[in-house]
Amino acid sequence: MKTVEYLLSFNIKPSVQRIAVMDYLLTHKTHPNIDEIYSALNKTMPTLSKTTIYNTLRLFVEHGAALMLTIDDKYACFDGDIHPHAHFLCSKCNKIYDLPLSEDFLERSMQGVDEYKVDEVALYYRGTCPNCLKKEKLNKN
Amino acid sequence: MKTVEYLLSFNIKPSVQRIAVMDYLLTHKTHPNIDEIYSALNKTMPTLSKTTIYNTLRLFVEHGAALMLTIDDKYACFDGDIHPHAHFLCSKCNKIYDLPLSEDFLERSMQGVDEYKVDEVALYYRGTCPNCLKKEKLNKN
């Protein structure tokens, strides 16, 4: 599906800027923060402002077209993949990794929250990623 | 256990300020943010500074004596209860609720992260709490 139609499917008017931001999110699965998106897009769209990035991402989240991750307490990160999945933040390299979330996980996890109306579930892991674990081993030898 | 001994068990030197902050965390299960802790303790300790609250909480988290919650993107909240449990943030009243985490949840959730070294797991829910749901119903009738 083209990005324009994708935005429309979330009832978001596709402006040039919004298309650019969504395109970036859909092609960069790095869970970028505002600054990364801004820096990247600014190269080809010099007039693009950070305010617009803020506005756009807030709009995306409100319309369910993107996820805001609060796994990093420094700044918010954004994810264009809205399918349920978990996230792992490596405290060494600060990368965020996607992890699968088993089908029955959500159902089971809901058992304790009967009386609550749940809009969103986030499962965050923090620790050391395989890459950094490997590096640590090499440095020890 | 007295708070002094509790802090010592985490290898934290118990100063007057640290005891006060930990006492507050252990007796107020409201997942307070920095400002709440500061405002509350400032009444009885007028010289206590916000910087010290920041320093103290960072120390607690580093030593595993408290949890930092990133469920609210506005500011960090802190939890003196370090036993594994989930959190629910009500988007209406902004209260954070504790929820049980079934014993086998953690084991099962770890199955996808074999190659990772997991230090911390956080399960966050967002939505509407029972109290606010009740209020909404009343307002509709």
Added chain:
DNA sequence: GTACGTGCAAAGAATTTGCAGATAA
């Protein structure tokens, strides 16, 4: 033409830093 979108500059707010004085072993 009217509503909506964009972007600059300024404001606001949370957190960190530098450093000097206070405290404790």
Added chain:
DNA sequence: TTATCTGCAAATTCTTTGCACGTAC
């Protein structure tokens, strides 16, 4: 004494706001 802790003030950084201009239907 000597290292550690505290707290003020300033700096830094992320995010929001106000407002005027641009754009699109």
